[in-house]
Amino acid sequence: GENVEQHPSTLSVQEGDSAVIKCTYSDSASNYFPWYKQELGKRPQLIIDIRSNVGEKKDQRIAVTLNKTAKHFSLHITETQPEDSAVYFCAASASGGGADGLTFGKGTHLIIQP
């Protein structure tokens, strides 16, 4: 099945700086890569997703890049703000058959220092 590795596990950045979180996946059939933000005790919230027919997607301060050849994708947050502090999860999924559903990385705890 799919395996998703996520780095770093903790990331501390100064407010206003950029943050980058990286994920690698193992299944070359995976073609859907969402990112979720989870605040303590709350539900995971989808913040951006990308499908394998594009290499980059942006939504205001958030962008995701995908390199299918290298099997890795990254989340970029620019001009970080205190409300960006949370745990971020990447995930991967393949269409079609199989039992994996969404396979999640272990999460990155993003800390925005004032």
Next chain:
Amino acid sequence: DSGVTQTPKHLITATGQRVTLRCSPRSGDLSVYWYQQSLDQGLQFLIQYYNGEERAKGNILERFSAQQFPDLHSELNLSSLELGDSALYFCASSVGGLRTDTQYFGPGTRLTVL
């Protein structure tokens, strides 16, 4: 608010007992997914139902079972509970049955097994 609802919010029970968690998907969504989130295992996919039928199975224990009813709500049944079953249980829903469809998470049920 994602539009996905889960009850109860919290559940405290004893080892060996059985509990039922309930999930109502967003209006119009046909798929329901169940996930378990624990500190050591992260977010793990358990099972997916699409329009009343089981579509995919992940790391779900034999002591656990689920079903989706004609009104599309779903229930996750956990039996012979063990201390290690203590976790946050999320359901998510999506419009279609593909695992590449965007999934929206409910607020979760926190299960504590004493």
